[in-house]
Amino acid sequence: MESIQNIKQRFEIIGNDPKLNRAVEKAIQVAPTDISVLVTGESGVGKESIPKIIHSLSHRKHGKYIAVNCGAIPEGTIDSELFGHEKGSFTGATGARDGYFQVADGGTIFLDEVGELPLTTQVRLLRVLENGEFIKVGSSQVQKTNVRIVAATNVNMFDAIEKGKFREDLYYRLSTVEIGLPPLRERKDDIHLLFRKFASDFAHKYKMPAIKLADEAIKYLLNYRWSGNIRQLRNAAEQISVLETKREISLATLMSYLPQEGSNLPSVIKDKKNDSDFSTERDILYKVLFDMKSDLNDLKKLTLELMKNGVSKVQDINPNLIKKIYGQQEDTETAFEEEPRINVIPNRTENLQEEFDEEEDDSNYLFAETVEEEEVLKLEQKEIELIKNSLERYK
Ligand SMILES: Nc1ncnc2c1ncn2[C@@H]1O[C@H](COP(=O)(O)OP(=O)(O)OP(=O)(O)O)[C@@H](O)[C@H]1O
Numbered sequence: 001m002e003s004i005q006n007i008k009q010r011f012e013i014i015g016n017d018p019k020l021n022r023a024v025e026k027a028i029q030v031a032p033t034d035i036s037v038l039v040t041g042e043s044g045v046g047k048e049s050i051p052k053i054i055h056s057l058s059h060r061k062h063g064k065y066i067a068v069n070c071g072a073i074p075e076g077t078i079d080s081e082l083f084g085h086e087k088g089s090f091t092g093a094t095g096a097r098d099g100y101f102q103v104a105d106g107g108t109i110f111l112d113e114v115g116e117l118p119l120t121t122q123v124r125l126l127r128v129l130e131n132g133e134f135i136k137v138g139s140s141q142v143q144k145t146n147v148r149i150v151a152a153t154n155v156n157m158f159d160a161i162e163k164g165k166f167r168e169d170l171y172y173r174l175s176t177v178e179i180g181l182p183p184l185r186e187r188k189d190d191i192h193l194l195f196r197k198f199a200s201d202f203a204h205k206y207k208m209p210a211i212k213l214a215d216e217a218i219k220y221l222l223n224y225r226w227s228g229n230i231r232q233l234r235n236a237a238e239q240i241s242v243l244e245t246k247r248e249i250s251l252a253t254l255m256s257y258l259p260q261e262g263s264n265l266p267s268v269i270k271d272k273k274n275d276s277d278f279s280t281e282r283d284i285l286y287k288v289l290f291d292m293k294s295d296l297n298d299l300k301k302l303t304l305e306l307m308k309n310g311v312s313k314v315q316d317i318n319p320n321l322i323k324k325i326y327g328q329q330e331d332t333e334t335a336f337e338e339e340p341r342i343n344v345i346p347n348r349t350e351n352l353q354e355e356f357d358e359e360e361d362d363s364n365y366l367f368a369e370t371v372e373e374e375e376v377l378k379l380e381q382k383e384i385e386l387i388k389n390s391l392e393r394y395k
């Protein structure tokens with residue numbers, strides 16, 4: 001078995017962190033088997049080297065290695081890309097096409113950003129993992145393939161499973177062995193080493209002396225958050241190498257290339273918490289709005305009934321609707337106190353009834369406007385009640 005150091009050298013993996021070494025060791029151990037592997041770790045930690053190590057140390061090394069970025073392929077074409085399609089199976093399918101799973105038969109497929117796969121594709125993938133079977137898009141013929149799958153993700157798969165975005169059975173099937181790569185901030189001993197390596201690479205590439213950090217700058221480098229991990233470190237080293245005229249880099253200069261915590265500068269990694277908070281807030285607002293719309297429609301129906309049948313009858317025949325609109329605690333008697341005013345416009349009532357009968361859905365809007373025009377219902381007041389009811393419900 002090749003040593004960890006040899007492999008790191010071969011794949012240009014810099015660093016000596018125990019967690020990094022363990023990840024490389026796991027890749028070496030698992031390579032000769034056909035076990036599916038899930039590589040996990042934040043964005044920019046170096047996940048892409050692991051499937052390459054696995055493939056090149058496996059008996060499949062002379063077979064094909066195909067890396068697929070699942071997050072970059074549109075949902076409409078991903079099944080066809082992965083599993084192929086028959087001629088005429090969809091608009092634009094002028095010829096049949098083999099998918100990656102057929103092309104990589106005998107080799108390895110690296111499914112990067114696997115958490116982004118649509119649920120329908122996940123079902124197909126599960127089948128391939130279970131018995132090597134797949135069906136081309138637009139075909140009914142089952143085909144066989146012998147592919148080793150290595151997947152990677154930088155999202156928390158348990159979150160994705162909980163949100164119903166990723167199948168739990170597929171997760172367990174993919175992650176028979178999980179190889180986790182540590183974030184750069186947990187590899188403090190490697191940070192300066194990596195920076196020096198990148199500084200020297202860029203000095204070579206741009207034919208200039210390598211940049212060198214002042215002591216204070218090194219301290220800052222080691223304690224920085226590095227949300228974009230090695231990719232961010234590499235980019236910073238490249239920018240400084242190219243843009244700075246002095247080769248000795250001070251703390252202030254280094255800081256000017258790194259977004260400060262809490263700054264408005266974009267960070268490579270999205271703040272997942274804020275993201276989800278925002279979406280929750282938006283979801284609640286949508287719910288409140290939809291609820292208001294539904295209440296408004298109920299209210300319109302009720303108003304129409306009132307116009308037709310008068311207050312007492314409406315209360316008898318629509319108890320549920322009344323309860324739904326005004327809530328359980330509300331006194332429906334009080335809520336209807338103002339309603340008899342509607343009866344003062346009988347002609348309008350007939351017209352409205354016709355409109356409502358003719359085109360129930362579309363006329364709702366028309367109806368709402370008419371009501372507002374006549375100032376029959378005190379809409380502002382009703383809106384406040386509706387908003388209150390909706391907010392109560394989603395408190
Ligand atoms: N240990 C390392 N030594 C040297 N370079 C590294 C190391 N790890 C990662 N890199 C470099 O950092 C960059 C980012 O690595 P990579 O593309 O593998 O990240 P990733 O984990 O796949 O991120 P993402 O989830 O965003 O795809 C690449 O340019 C890679 O060569």
Ligand SMILES: [Mg+2]
Pocket residue numbers: 047048112
């Ligand atoms: Mg990647």
